[in-house]
Amino acid sequence: MSSSFPSSRTNSRPSGETSAGPEPAQHNAARLDPGLYIVSTPIGNLRDITLRALDTLASVDEVLAEDTRVARKLMDAHGIHAKLSPYHDHNGAERRPGLLQRLQDGERLALISDAGTPLVSDPGWKLVHEAREAGVRVIPIPGASAMLAGLVASGLPSDQFMFCGFLPVKSGARRKAAEDLKTVPATLIFYEGGSRLAACLSDLAEILGETRDCVVARELTKLFEEVRAAPLRELADHYGEAGAPKGEIVILIGPPGRQEASAADIDTALQDAMQRLPMKAAANEVAEVFGLSKRDLYQRALQLKNG
Template identity: 45%
Template sequence: MKVPELPTQSSGTLYVVATPIGNLEDISARALRILAEVALIAAEDTRHSARLLQHFGIATPLQACHEHNEREQGGRFIGRLQAGDDVALISDAGTPLISDPGYHLVRQARAMGIRVVPVPGACALIAALSAAGLPSDRFIFEGFLPAKMAARRARLELLREEPRTLIFYEAPHRILECIEDMRLVFGAERLALLGRELTKTFETLKSLPLGELYDWVAADSNQQRGECVLLVAGWEAPAGDEQVSAGVMRVLDLLLAELPLKRAAALAAEITGVRKNLLYQQALERQKGA
């Protein structure tokens, strides 16, 4: 049997490169070097990225890789990578794939055994979280909420008893109605922070309870412009009231279906951090009502 010939040329590397979210000084020296050295840059918007490259004197060719052509054009980039060329993937601003295109290209590259290397840098959600003064040991990123009010409120209802810090991106023309829906679902007293135009000239970092934040944004049309990140404090049981959230109860119910009561309560406590005795009592009540 004939042994297959080994490839004479190894494939190139796909670099996932973060670019500034506003202040051009935030780009790293490594990012600049890689953008200058690769054979091709896959960019979300070639016109926008051309201005960035021109500012830094980088002449590397650009090709579009956006949400409308990513699946179809991904093969073109894969072909270049298989031929041995290095390719950099960038978005309009920040870290690619974070609410931006690139997932399909990265997935294809990894499936083909092509080396994928992250080149970290600016990311709006992390920048906002670092300055928010909200718990940052555990958080959940929800990206953009649905544009329609009913769907948006339904998504927020699912998150109402989420104990982790919540992070959202939102379009400026919807920021006010988004805060209004959060006020209605989470309550006017839930602490939140609006991060707007981060690292830019008119950067805003405003922390207020949702009710007050709504009034503040409504009174100033300038706060309804630019790139927006919203952070909301996670759910806490009312003081003196050891309630168990719906999410914790779902975990407990799943475990009760497979395990003895005592073991299910103990394991649910390990998973959720809720007191074992409290979960044991909840499990007893569940069985009595069955």
């Protein structure tokens, strides 16, 4: 049975929305070392930004933004008058040489995305990679992340988790990607758009298992935040009937359950796995599925191979 927990917070506004009231605070310039600052910004609620992030944005020579219009709303809400310029997938290759030269000359640049932590399913990793190769210092300014917000609200195991980003758009490729993740012994985290949510959940249910624990978290930190938990197939059916939800969506799927099986079941699983994988990898895969010793499964695989 599904459970859904809408937000009960007040004064929680989507990114870019501000309320009438006192003038925003002015942030004094901080003494920053030269380098590239990777600054996390709110995923919805404009108050979810750290004091260090505000000081950094107010102090750098320039802020590189995925969308300068979105960035300007954030800056205006906090009284920051930083110089902005666009940096995204479409102009990155053209801009990187000049930006790297400026960084090597001792400038202080900040990189932000439209929401959350840059480089997590957002442009920017190539700039960081090349900056580090050029000997430029890269300084993380941590903060909001939809992935982590969804994880801590989900109630799913958080000791081991795997962020998988966006799955492929086409069903066949999506199912293939899910097959590769089927036996990962960790909570799986995906981003998805509302229009594809029902189809995505349906494919995941077919490949990962219809009763696998699942949570769909959407509009995190915003006024209509919702965290809905149910078996995977039940959630697929729910969104198939209810239609595409609005907002940014995080899908979280619990790790596979430990299965009890007979020796014959284990042998069959080993033989099937060895048709796809090297013997050691096959033994490890089956061991994870059934919760058994990898060493014991490897010895059994040797016996099956040698007849």
